[in-house]
Amino acid sequence: MRAWLSSIVWRIVAVFRGDRHDRDLNEDIQTHLQLLADEFVTRGMSQEEAQRQARLRFGSIDAAVEYHRDARSMRWIERTANELRWAWRGVRSRGWQAVLVVLLLGVSLGANAILFSAADAFVFQRFPYEEPDRLVVLEHESSFGPSYSFTAPAILEWRRHPELFSAVHAREVAGLLYITIGDTTEGIGAAMLTPGFAEMLGGVPKWGRPLSESDAAAGAMPVVVIAEDLATRMYGDPAVAVGKSLSTRNLPVAVVGVMPASFRYPSGRERVWHPLRLDPAVRNRGYETVAKLARGVTLEQAASRVAELAEPIDRAHGSLAKRRPVTLRTLGDSRANGRYTDIFRVLWAAALCLLAIACANVASLELAPALRRGRLMGVKAALGAGRAALVRGQFFESGILLALGAASSVLFTFAGLRALTAAIPATMAGELTNPIDFDRRGVLFLLAAVAATWILTAAPAAWRASRTRLLDALNDEARAGSVSRPTRFLRQILVVGQVAATVLLLATSILYTRTYAARMGLDKGLDSRGVASVRVIPAHDAPLEGAPLAEAVRETLAAHPQVKSVALTQNIFPATGGSIGGRLSINGGEPVAEITAHGHGVTPGYFNTLGIRLIEGSFLTSTSAPSDVVLDERFAQRFWPGTSPIGSRFKVGSAGYGRVNEFRVVGVAGHVRPDRLQAEGGRDLFVFYYPMIQGRTTATAVIKVDADDALTSVAAALRARAPRCIVSVVPIAELYARLEGDRRVAAAATTGMGLLALIVATLGIYAVMAFIVSGRKREIGVRLALGASTGDVRRSIFRESLTFVVAGSVIGVAAALAVARYIESQLFGVSPTDAGTYVVVVAVSMVMYVAATWHPARQAARVDPAITLKSQ
Amino acid sequence: MTDRLDLLQGTLDLMVLRTLASMGPQHGYGIARRVEQVSGDQVLLNQGTIHASLVRLEQRGLIRAKWGVSENNRRARFYSITRSGQQQLETGTANWGRLTDVMQRVLNQKGEEI
Numbered sequence: 001m002r003a004w005l006s007s008i009v010w011r012i013v014a015v016f017r018g019d020r021h022d023r024d025l026n027e028d029i030q031t032h033l034q035l036l037a038d039e040f041v042t043r044g045m046s047q048e049e050a051q052r053q054a055r056l057r058f059g060s061i062d063a064a065v066e067y068h069r070d071a072r073s074m075r076w077i078e079r080t081a082n083e084l085r086w087a088w089r090g091v092r093s094r095g096w097q098a099v100l101v102v103l104l105l106g107v108s109l110g111a112n113a114i115l116f117s118a119a120d121a122f123v124f125q126r127f128p129y130e131e132p133d134r135l136v137v138l139e140h141e142s143s144f145g146p147s148y149s150f151t152a153p154a155i156l157e158w159r160r161h162p163e164l165f166s167a168v169h170a171r172e173v174a175g176l177l178y179i180t181i182g183d184t185t186e187g188i189g190a191a192m193l194t195p196g197f198a199e200m201l202g203g204v205p206k207w208g209r210p211l212s213e214s215d216a217a218a219g220a221m222p223v224v225v226i227a228e229d230l231a232t233r234m235y236g237d238p239a240v241a242v243g244k245s246l247s248t249r250n251l252p253v254a255v256v257g258v259m260p261a262s263f264r265y266p267s268g269r270e271r272v273w274h275p276l277r278l279d280p281a282v283r284n285r286g287y288e289t290v291a292k293l294a295r296g297v298t299l300e301q302a303a304s305r306v307a308e309l310a311e312p313i314d315r316a317h318g319s320l321a322k323r324r325p326v327t328l329r330t331l332g333d334s335r336a337n338g339r340y341t342d343i344f345r346v347l348w349a350a351a352l353c354l355l356a357i358a359c360a361n362v363a364s365l366e367l368a369p370a371l372r373r374g375r376l377m378g379v380k381a382a383l384g385a386g387r388a389a390l391v392r393g394q395f396f397e398s399g400i401l402l403a404l405g406a407a408s409s410v411l412f413t414f415a416g417l418r419a420l421t422a423a424i425p426a427t428m429a430g431e432l433t434n435p436i437d438f439d440r441r442g443v444l445f446l447l448a449a450v451a452a453t454w455i456l457t458a459a460p461a462a463w464r465a466s467r468t469r470l471l472d473a474l475n476d477e478a479r480a481g482s483v484s485r486p487t488r489f490l491r492q493i494l495v496v497g498q499v500a501a502t503v504l505l506l507a508t509s510i511l512y513t514r515t516y517a518a519r520m521g522l523d524k525g526l527d528s529r530g531v532a533s534v535r536v537i538p539a540h541d542a543p544l545e546g547a548p549l550a551e552a553v554r555e556t557l558a559a560h561p562q563v564k565s566v567a568l569t570q571n572i573f574p575a576t577g578g579s580i581g582g583r584l585s586i587n588g589g590e591p592v593a594e595i596t597a598h599g600h601g602v603t604p605g606y607f608n609t610l611g612i613r614l615i616e617g618s619f620l621t622s623t624s625a626p627s628d629v630v631l632d633e634r635f636a637q638r639f640w641p642g643t644s645p646i647g648s649r650f651k652v653g654s655a656g657y658g659r660v661n662e663f664r665v666v667g668v669a670g671h672v673r674p675d676r677l678q679a680e681g682g683r684d685l686f687v688f689y690y691p692m693i694q695g696r697t698t699a700t701a702v703i704k705v706d707a708d709d710a711l712t713s714v715a716a717a718l719r720a721r722a723p724r725c726i727v728s729v730v731p732i733a734e735l736y737a738r739l740e741g742d743r744r745v746a747a748a749a750t751t752g753m754g755l756l757a758l759i760v761a762t763l764g765i766y767a768v769m770a771f772i773v774s775g776r777k778r779e780i781g782v783r784l785a786l787g788a789s790t791g792d793v794r795r796s797i798f799r800e801s802l803t804f805v806v807a808g809s810v811i812g813v814a815a816a817l818a819v820a821r822y823i824e825s826q827l828f829g830v831s832p833t834d835a836g837t838y839v840v841v842v843a844v845s846m847v848m849y850v851a852a853t854w855h856p857a858r859q860a861a862r863v864d865p866a867i868t869l870k871s872q
Numbered sequence: 873m874t875d876r877l878d879l880l881q882g883t884l885d886l887m888v889l890r891t892l893a894s895m896g897p898q899h900g901y902g903i904a905r906r907v908e909q910v911s912g913d914q915v916l917l918n919q920g921t922i923h924a925s926l927v928r929l930e931q932r933g934l935i936r937a938k939w940g941v942s943e944n945n946r947r948a949r950f951y952s953i954t955r956s957g958q959q960q961l962e963t964g965t966a967n968w969g970r971l972t973d974v975m976q977r978v979l980n981q982k983g984e985e986i
Contacts, residue, residue: 006933024949025923028900031948032919035901038944059918067924 011077025068033058083389087396098401101362104760105405105453108358110412111753112351112449114420117413117442119348121434122340125441127331128262128434130202131292134166135331136299138289138306149286152278157309158291164305166294169197170276170287171265175249177272178539178726179234183719185539187726188230189269190248192276198225200292201265208242208257215256216275224248225257227271232261246272249540262435269430290331303328340428343746346823350505354753354760355449357501359456360494361764366398366461367491390465398458406450413438413446423748425741460490488772492804495768498761499808500815502848503841505757507816509750510837511827516747518829519740524732525633525672527611530564531732532711533572534701534718542724549722550699556721557703562710565609566703570601570692572735579685582653584639592639596683597652598674599629601692607669609704610732617646617667624691629663632687633671658693675739702732746826758848765852769801773856781865790861797857805849809842816841884917884925886968889961892935892953899940899948900926926951934960 033054040050055061091098129135138158139148150170158168171194176187195211204210206228215223224246231238238258245252253274264270276287293302306326421429421436429436464487536553538545544552550568557566571578579598583591606612607619607630615633636645645665654661674687705711708731715729737744773780780793820832830837884907891906892898898906903926904919929935934957940950953961 007931010931010933027947028949029920029923031899031942031946032901032904032923034946035899035942035944035948036919039905057917057919059920061920064920064923068927 021068022065025065029058029061029064083393083396084400087393087400090393090397091400097365100763101365101401102404102408104358105362105402106408106412107756108355108760109406109409109446109449109453110416111756112348112355113409113413113438113442113446114416115344115348115351115749116445117417117438118420118424118436119344120439120441120445121432121436122344123348126433128439129331132331134293134295135201136291136293136302136328137331138291138326138328140326147286148288150289151283151286153280153283155278155287155289156280158289158306161305161309162294164294164297164302165291167196167200168289168291169194169200170278170289171197172276172287173270174272174274175540177246177248178541178724179230179246180539180724181233183716185719185724185726187537187539188271190224190272190274191265191270192274194276194278197276197290198259198263198265198273200290201263203259203263203265205257206260207239208255210257211273211275216277218277218279220275222251222253223256223275224253225259225273226255227259227263228261230271231255231258247541262437262439264433264435267430267433268435299328299330340742342823342826343742346508346819346826347746347749350508350750350753353501353505354757355453357498357505357757357760357764359453360498360501361760361767362398362401362453362457363460364491364494364498364764365767366394366457367464367487391462394462394465395454395458398461399454402450402454402457406446409446410438413442420745420749424745425738427738428741428745460494491768491771495761495764495804496808496811498757498764499805499845499848500812502754502757502761503809503812503845504815504819505750505754506844507813507837507841508819508823509747509754510840511820511823511830511832511834512743512747512750514830514834514837515826515828516740516743519743520737521829522673524736525612525670526732528731528733528736530705530708531610532703532705532714532729533569533732533735534699534703534714535572535726535728536699536718536722537726538697538722539724539726542722544722544725545697549697549725552721553699553701553718556717557701557714560710560714560717562705562707563714564704564706565605566701567605567609568603568692568699568701569606570599570700572700580652580655580657581683582651582655584650584652586639586650587648594683595652595686597635597686597688599657600687600689601657602689603692606689606702609702610672612672613670615668615670616644617665619667619669620689620691624666625664626658626691626693627660627662627664628666628691630667630669630689631665632689633668635686635688636665636668638684638686657690660690663688663690673736743826743828758844762848762852765801765804765849766856768804769797769853769856770859772800773797773860776860777863780860780863781867784863785865793863794857794861797860798853801849801853801856805845809845812845813838813842883968884921885929886961886964888922888925888929889934889953889957889964892951893958893961897938897940897950897952899942899950901942901948903951929957932960933957 033051036054036057037047037050040053041047045053058064094101127135137148138150140150141147152170155168155170158165172192174190174192177190178185178187180186193211195213195216198204198210205225208225211223211225214220226241226246228238231241235241235244241255241258244255246255259273278287293299306328417436417438424436534553534557536549538549542549554566554568557563579596581596582594584593584595584597585591602620604619604621604624607614615636617630620628620630631645639645639650640648645668648665649662650665651662656662669689672687674685703714705714711729711731715727718727718729719725783793784790816838817833820827824832887907888903891903891910895902895906900922901919904917904922908915908917926935926937930937930951933954935951935953937949937951939947942948
């Protein structure tokens with residue numbers, strides 16, 4: 001490889017220094033001859049005889065010079081340049097068709113790059129760190145499940161074992177950093193990291209410096225490192241961020257470094273990093289611990305050593321680690337996030353399918369000019385072009401089209417990735433460690449796809465070119481249409497493949513779309529029209545917080561002309577994050593079951609604002625006692641089956657809200673769908689409503705407005721009334737839609753690709769049929785002259801294209817059934833063998849068939865036998 | 873000439889590299905002469921072919937050339953081996969060893985073993 005490269009460079013240099021090389025060689029040869037002659041003279045020959053003998057021994061001088069020249073010639077470069085010029089001419093002669101091919105390739109390659117990038121982030125490379133297999137998370141069992149929490153003494157002890165871990169680092173979530181840009185305040189996630197944490201993952205600041213040990217020392221000047229994207233938003237130019245000062249809850253801190261936007265741990269939510277100091281004296285505080293295994297140490301070896309180390313650590317420090325055995329898990333294992341894996345695998349496969357359609361289409365289109373230019377090829381062959389040259393020509397021509405296509409695909413990719421990241425809900429994107437971007441792996445994938453596409457699209461035409469036979473090509477009879485059987489067969493196969501892949505993509509898109517619609521159509525138990533949830537979170541330095549903030553928010557909302565009703569709430573529904581667990585006992589009796597319950601604190605207007613039905617009893621009112629609660633219908637049905645719970649008292653262990661831990665049922669409300677029906681561990685989750693207790697710093701509310709477009713002005717009013725607060729106003733329907741974010745993305749992406757495939761395949765059938773018709777004009781003319789009707793001709797064309805469409809549809813439906821079985825677990829409300837879906841798909845492919853064949857069939861029927869026969 | 877050896881394809885390059893590696897920088901004549909000497913005059917070159925070999929090797933970056941003055945005061949191009957030339961010489965020598973080994977074994981096998 002190096003020798004080859006060096007030889008190329010040498011030749012290129014030689015082109016510019018040809019004369020000098022000639023002179024050098026001449027002189028060198030003369031010296032050689034002279035030295036040889038000198039030798040002969042010393043052996044006693046005459047000067048003249050020595051010269052003659054020297055020439056004899058040297059052999060042909062011309063041959064040596066010729067060889068030398070050949071070695072440094074650039075003939076192959078000239079030849080290649082010539083062939084490229086020819087290819088470019090070929091591309092230009094195609095006109096709009098070339099533009100179409102470029103766009104087609106650009107869109108298909110772009111779709112692939114986009115979905116590969118997404119699949120890469122969600123599935124293939126979730127941890128874009130150096131040597132992710134060596135990164136491990138230390139954890140121990142706790143009563144809440146696995147816990148990552150370890151004390152400083154334990155972490156420092158592990159650091160004393162470099163034979164086990166090459167690095168041990170700790171992280172702790174820190175308070176939000178509030179920044180205000182324009183009139184909008186937002187909260188930026190922050191974490192504390194031990195210096196060296198980012199470097200362990202391979203993260204290095206793009207500007208400034210990383211956190212250092214001295215930053216973490218007691219009494220050090222407070223500093224932070226921030227992410228490039230945050231720096232860009234705050235200062236416009238991330239390079240100027242270093243040295244700036246940020247205001248945090250405690251102190252102003254200095255920015256010392258800016259990490260690249262792609263650096264994330266554990267997700268994209270944290271954008272500010274403080275230094276974390278491990279104080280061996282502090283034993284009541286735990287940190288998440290991540291370590292890098294020493295080279296050559298396996299997970300099992302490390303795990304058994306860590307188990308042995310646990311005892312001295314316990315003895316020495318009495319740390320948190322002592323309670324349970326410590327276990328090790330790889331980073332990938334501990335952050336398993338299988339939820340989106342299948343969907344993105346399917347989407348990426350769909351994109352490959354689209355690329356295959358585009359390849360088949362372009363390959364088929366490429367065959368047409370190759371055939372039409374059969375004579376040109378023949379002429380070239382007659383002038384001495386070898387088969388290799390003809391094949392090369394074809395590859396160059398496809399290569400030019402592909403290069404243009406690839407260039408446009410980069411534009412599509414950037415636009416598409418922007419659209420995709422906007423479409424993916426923040427909750428889903430926030431879990432990503434590897435951002436969805438066109439990174440190095442994306443570029444490599446695109447290059448590989450381009451190479452594969454090049455071969456796939458050029459191969460059939462190149463094969464055809466390599467079969468150019470001089471006599472056939474020059475023969476007048478050899479013209480488009482009357483082509484060899486294998487060539488026509490090849491084109492038909494390509495069309496059948498396109499139809500099949502299109503049917504497959506359309507079927508998948510319908511299944512996903514129906515799944516999304518079915519999920520969205522589920523009864524939510526409330527009237528979401530015009531209902532939005534409001535959340536106002538005060539910054540540490542906000543003028544209002546707690547009860548005064550909640551009152552200000554309520555007043556502002558109530559005073560807004562477009563808000564019809566408003567109710568304050570404890571938190572945002574349908575999220576059921578805060579829940580209580582314990583044994584349920586009713587009316588002071590024995591516990592009946594272990595349950596997890598979500599109590600939702602609300603003010604009286606809540607039920608009306610959301611349009612929740614009253615099943616029995618009454619809703620909460622302004623005179624309700626703190627222990628009065630309204631049960632969700634599902635809760636009541638499960639534990640008071642067949643009887644009325646009204647007046648019953650119940651407890652959930654000793655858990656409660658405020659000072660209340662025994663509740664009295666005053667009413668039952670219709671079931672409202674929460675974000676989940678099961679709590680962690682698979683226990684059923686039950687909901688009840690209690691009178692809201694003021695006192696949280698954050699204010700949350702629900703409102704009903706008369707028009708959805710009112711929400712912007714509602715948010716603006718709140719921002720004006722509550723400065724330095726994060727204000728979010730989100731329609732309830734959107735909150736539910738976010739729960740289905742992955743299905744929404746799947747439905748939108750497959751629908752987009754399905755429609756694209758439909759257009760591409762229609763064009764593909766059209767091109768082949770038009771080509772067949774134009775090649776058969778003579779045959780059609782003869783048939784018409786012999787008395788066939790134009791209807792007969794049209795029918796025969798339709799019959800021919802029907803064969804492809806039927807064959808393609810059958811294969812496509814069979815493939816779709818197989819794929820549907822694979823994605824069955826992702827489907828909802830629609831069966832993978834749903835007949836309706838397949839009927840629709842086949843109907844669509846029939847429409848495609850008619851649309852694509854209509855024009856060619858009409859052209860065929862318009863053939864004038866007199867003209868056609870005469871011209872032949 | 874019939875008792876002289878015909879050179880196999882590619883062997884001359886290896887001989888040139890070997891010569892430069894053991895003798896240090898040499899001009900074309902010196903290399904040709906050395907090859908002939910070492911071979912006990914079994915190999916008698918058309919010395920012009922040395923220049924074809926030299927340009928091949930120079931092109932592949934295995935040797936480099938510099939103008940100098942020969943022992944009898946003539947301006948000549950002196951060729952020296954490069955680091956990648958050394959590597960090439962090592963692999964080439966190893967390959968050659970293996971090839972001769974195999975040739976020996978194949979050619980020396982006894983009739984009944986065939």
